[in-house]
Amino acid sequence: MDTTDIFLYAGYLLIVVGAVFAILMPLINSFGDPKSLLKTAIGVIVIAALFGIAYSSASGDVAAKYMADPFNITPEGAKMVGGVLLTVYALFILAILGIVVTELNKLIK
Numbered sequence: 067m068d069t070t071d072i073f074l075y076a077g078y079l080l081i082v083v084g085a086v087f088a089i090l091m092p093l094i095n096s097f098g099d100p101k102s103l104l105k106t107a108i109g110v111i112v113i114a115a116l117f118g119i120a121y122s123s124a125s126g127d128v129a130a131k132y133m134a135d136p137f138n139i140t141p142e143g144a145k146m147v148g149g150v151l152l153t154v155y156a157l158f159i160l161a162i163l164g165i166v167v168t169e170l171n172k173l174i175k
Contacts, residue, residue, distance in 0.1 A: 117153045124148030 096102040125148055126141035133139060 113153070113157075116156055117149060120152035120156065121145065121149030124152055
């Protein structure tokens, strides 16, 4: 094992630790204010609904060359990836629209 592998594993560990803290710390802080948990739950439900819509509209078509080795992509896997991509696209567009609306609101005030 050379230093590159050690640094990669250290990076993976830091990503996991950061993700755990990013999830747990807001939960711990929100026990004092339960209404913030409700807002978080509503956000998660909205994103899950958006993913459900995107997943149902995604195509599961896979080209024959990607079904064989070394890719082995199944139609279910392609549909999942398509759903995730459509969800990311929709969230990106919503973020851009939110930025534009916020800036126009600042300009008006």
